[in-house]
Amino acid sequence: MQATILDVSGHKAQPLAIDAAISFETFISYLKQRISEEPTVKARLYKEALAEFEASDVGRRDIPLEEITQYTSLLEYVYACLSPATRPEQQLVWGLSYPFLPVTFYGTDLIYELLGNKSASHTYEITHTPADYHRERLALIYSLILQRLYNFKAPVKTEQYHEGVNTATGLLQYYEVSINTDFIKVTAKGELPEIDFVQLYTHFSEGGGEEILADMLPLDLFCFRGFCVINVMEVTAQKAVENITGMRLSRTSLITEENYKQVILSLKSLVRDSRIEFDLFPFLRVNNNPVYSFEKGGTGILFEVWGESRLSPEDFSRNAKAFMSKPLFFFSEDIWKETRKEYAFLEYFRQQGVKSLAIMPLFYMGEPVGAFAVHTWKDHTFDEKTLSLLEPALDAVAQLLQIYIDEFNGEIEKVIKEKFTSIQPAVQWKFNEAAWHYLYRLKKNQPATISNILFKEVYPLYGAIDIRNSTLERNKAIIADLDSHLSILANTLDMLRKYQQNDLLREMIYHCQRWQQALVQQQLSPSDENALNRFLEEEAVNYLQHIAAQYPATGETIETCLQSMAGNVNKDSLEVSMQLITQTANEYLESEKNKLQESYPCYFEKFRTDGVEYDIYIGQSIAPDRPFNHFHLKNLRLWQLSSMVAITKLTHSLIARMEKELFTTQLIFVHNHPIDISFRADERKFDVEGAYNIRYQMIKKRIDKVHIRNTEERLTQPDKIALIYSDRADIEDYLPFIRYLQETGVLLPELEELELEDLQGLSGLKALRLGVVVEEAE
Structure with missing residues (x-):
């Protein structure tokens, strides 16, 4: 055990002005309660610890951080009473920290090695920014205030994660740091403000509750006395699976090399062996026939053995169909020792230098979505225990392959929509084939052209439902609307004689009458129709608006005229x-x-x-x-x-x-x-x-x-x-x-x-x- 003051944030934590101090008052109350409840010999330990604390007279006194090392004997009693008895100190990552500061002042040797980045076999990169630490501390503080003083449990996580790299293997290792605040006493210095808890819960759910509370509940209203208990557990397997799942949920495409590297690194961390290799092989289908994948997942060993370098498209499709119809698990710790006839296919893996090999079919929703290969090179081997470590990740990897399949199908659909049109199911298969061949040549950097989509010797049927005399009826409607507009315009121009008698008005009346006569005689060519529309929509409108501005008394009449001319009743x-x-x-x-x-x-x-x-x-x-x-x-x-x-x-x-x-x-x-x-x-x-x-x-x-x-x-x-x-x-x-x-x-x-x-x-x-x-x- 050590009594050393250590800033576990790497001095990244922002200053936080709170009234906090180390105190044993809450722990003493805890001892008294356990003594009254404990019927076993554990009560002797609690009584002995209580006697030591009472003898030192530290019950109601704040203890400055720099003086904490003077109370090592008392801290040992805290450790004895709170740590699990089934595990020795050398295996525990346990410690005590200052209230709401990332400062550990007592703990096991392991916690100082891990959080202090002093382990001989591990190095740790602090990925938290000062803002991250500040936000997490505020969330923890306010969750405690709300729980103790308002009886409201905020949706705040009290655990943190530290990511490390094992220098011996180069693999990731993860640790969960949980912070127990049971031994911190919170008191208000005055009257508690009222809070809208419905609104507050919404903000916490959206990740913004701390900012709201900073205004509603300033931290200087409260006192914090006691200490936090820190427990650290290795969660490498859990986080490795979460990394793969996170990629799955984000629907990140698998076709980039970087994405494959992240998946493979997580799988190696899961089995704790960097020399074990992995390969992913999705089952892609075109018209329900298996086709090659474009990319190599991991080492590409399955692609080398099953891919186009060794199998023709027809052979691959036949073999893949056989495997998918009866997917079997295969494992051999040393494929060089396998001599049975049914294992003749192992010769192709031996040519690649494989030693241990496992091939597992992966399923999504009960359907095979790919094969998963685990193997080693040269003399390194693994056994069934290693494979069992992969069990938690298999569903995540299967869903990852399903995403790849969905995206492949999406690429096919995209090519069809871009190069063709909205394709009907009856002929979709033909377009699928053309799109697949196009994508295949494109991925191989070969000249890529869409092959001709041809259907030979089909019987045509043609039908037409036509509206009788639609063109004639449309022309009649247009003429009727134009005639109506000219009549309305003629009446309006005649009314304007009371306000203006000049050549411009007479010219407008003349043109209006000439167009009316042309309509009566049905003498309206397409160019005449365009000229008439220009007359009504431009010349007449501009003239009427000019008159309305000159003679305000005409405004209502002209507005009525313009509104009537704007519609096409018959055509509509x-x-x-x-x-x-x-x-x-x-x-x-x-x-x-x-x-x-x-x-x-x-x-x-x-x-x-x-x-x-x-x-x-x-x-x-x-x-x-x-x-x-x-x-x-x-x-x-x-x-x-x-x-x-x-x-x-x-x-x-x-x-x-x-x-x-x-x-x-x-x-x-x-x-x-x-x-x-x-x-x-x-x-x-x-x-x-x-x-x-x-x-x-x-x-x-x-x-x-x-x-x-x-x-x-x-x-x-x-x-x-x-x-x-x-x-x-x-x-x-x-x-x-x-x-x-x-x-x-x-x-x-x-x-x-x-x-x-x-x-x-x-x-x-x-x-x-x-x-x-x-x-x-x-």
């Missing part, structure tokens, strides 16, 4: 009605989209126009793992026809809610031959591939306003469905479906078979037109 009503239709059709298709995948995966893409258009592609190349046959195509065609019926009924039922009455037309283009499609990265969408297939795309773009041959009648009509095709064989799948829907009363019994006009570069198109049974809106 039309837009609201159009949005109601497109939103209803779009929501219906969205609700059906997932159902389409149940029978067979297909690619479904919608386009917003004045209505809604969609492309669907289905075929064997979309889902190579699932057999495709013609029944899958027929099922999709039945859905296409039935969904057009449903949308026709839905949009017709909206008429009563529309501000502007609008109708929809429904169009299906039937193409009975498979085509090739590829992803256009510049347009972020799929398009047809090959000269022959381009004809399909041409027909799609030119049939929306096609007429019946030798007539002026448009094929598409309200409340009807039109099916365009080239050859009678194309619609054979649809005819039974049409009869079925007619017989069930969904479609009208009439079926029109029509020939269509020739289009640019296209001839010979035919169509079926079907009437949908709709309920008239009330």
Whole structure:
């Protein structure tokens, strides 16, 4: 034991003006209580200690720090009464310190070695700053004040941690320093201030309670007498696991060398042997097939044996699948002695110079996430006891690998989103492969380009729900709004004759009348429309604002005029009605989209126009793992026809809610031959591939306003469905479906078979037109 005054903060503590002193009064009270309660022979020790303290007459007297060494015999009684009897002094890190100062004045030899940085085998770096020490001391002081005088337990930790480096191994060692304040008496010098404890608890939880209390409870209001008891315990294993967990919680990427070093150093500290090596190997998957990791975790021994330098991608995937399906633990203290045939794989580890080897599968949420290798080089070995020391860290390491896997998947997703578009599940696998190959070449510093995304021989289905005469209706609404604005302006200008009769006003009236005549005659080109808008929005507005400033009496009338001209009543009503239709059709298709995948995966893409258009592609190349046959195509065609019926009924039922009455037309283009499609990265969408297939795309773009041959009648009509095709064989799948829907009363019994006009570069198109049974809106 030593009675030496030592500043354990390394003289980093800031001065703290408090009324504190060493006192044994509280300890004497403690002895008296134990004597009254203790039925065993321990009571003799407490009685003997009490007698010594009473004989020295130190009960109510403050003891200056510099005089404490005069009371060594009394301090020995404190140690005897408070230290655990099961451990000898040589193994205890125990001491006494001044109240709320980082100054130890009595303790075991070990505490002076550790806190004084005098150990022969350890050196310690004080990582606390003066501000850290000050904040921790304030937290400890105020927690004691609140507990003793307000019966409020503050959420403050009374333990501190010291980090050290073992000079023999170079590994980290951690010690927990707990401070016991049971033997400090706190008294108030006056009346205690009132405290809002709800607010105070919130501040403590957020780490800011000390600053609030410094204003509410100045420290000069209190006296502190007694001493603190310090206990130090080694917590290297706990802190090593916490270091790994801390990296996991921060979701720090594992792909940096520095992060790996921190993990490996913590694992070496856990087993207390710097010569034991570690390696982490995450199980990465693309389309559920194992692929190489980009990085080497630790020594990289598993990457050397299982990686691309020795195994082809196919061999690696096969071996990894076998391991993941039946993950087994392997351990050998000396792999050079293993001769069984099933251990032939150890030859590759021997070539790397491995001596002892353990390979452990790691699991997260019951799923294998990687392999964990523990090994040594050359002649150094370890046994099963060493592996048992790693047990507390295995879950943390597994979760760390899961983060790496999540981030790898995130990189794949990022490439897809950056290089492609929002990809549907049916074709996601193809983009996954392309993104993986791109990332792989990029990480290997090889020329990295995105491979072409191509699906061969897929059947296309095209449908369009269009708003009847939408362009005409929009033009009519625009003209009606412009005419309304001109009428309002003309009336206002006529009123202004009472205030001003000059050429500028007459010119404005002339232009207004000229534009009104142009609207009546429907003589308004796009350039004329732009000129009229400039007249209304700039010239007229500027003129009216000028008049309002010159003649304040006109202000109210002009303001009313400007507000009326700012709106577009007819256009807005039309837009609201159009949005109601497109939103209803779009929501219906969205609700059906997932159902389409149940029978067979297909690619479904919608386009917003004045209505809604969609492309669907289905075929064997979309889902190579699932057999495709013609029944899958027929099922999709039945859905296409039935969904057009449903949308026709839905949009017709909206008429009563529309501000502007609008109708929809429904169009299906039937193409009975498979085509090739590829992803256009510049347009972020799929398009047809090959000269022959381009004809399909041409027909799609030119049939929306096609007429019946030798007539002026448009094929598409309200409340009807039109099916365009080239050859009678194309619609054979649809005819039974049409009869079925007619017989069930969904479609009208009439079926029109029509020939269509020739289009640019296209001839010979035919169509079926079907009437949908709709309920008239009330």
